[in-house]
Amino acid sequence: MCYSIYLSTESPTDLQALELEYARFEPNPVVPFPILQYAKQWFLTREFGDCSCHFRCLSTDEPCFGPSEDWFEADEDDVAATRQVFEVIRGIVEGGYGLDLMCIWEGTDIGSIRRREVKMNEVNETTFWFFENYYFSFRVDSG
Secondary structure (H helix, E strand, C coil), X not given: CCEEEEEEECCCCCHHXXXXXXXXXXXXXXXXXXXXCCCEEEEEEECCCCCCCCCCEECCCCCCCCCCCCCCCCCHHHHHHHHHHHHHHHHHHHXXXXXXXXXXXXXXXXHHCEEEEEEHHXXXXXXXXXXXXXXXXXXXXXX
């Protein structure tokens, strides 16, 4: 079983054309997910393809952004890949475009996905994680 991370945005940027060392954005290979708000949907994978398992992903009922903890060893490349993705997210959202994503464990019912709004001022490239079976909508906090 694997994680799959899907992202949607209204940004005109061709995410597949980005030349990132670790992360890859591919056009969504499955039927568009109704939970995602925007027409341009992308599947997130690593340089070796197939799934979204090799990012900082955590399974928890109470998602909280923060740095890696000693009790949870994170692969350095997974951390670097997650940072790259966060920088793309930040650029799109701070550029004024809508963006949302979901991280889903293979076989999970879409109806069980939990939702959370993420304000860009509450997270940064060192504290960002993907959370299993969560949908995030991102926004710039104006206050």
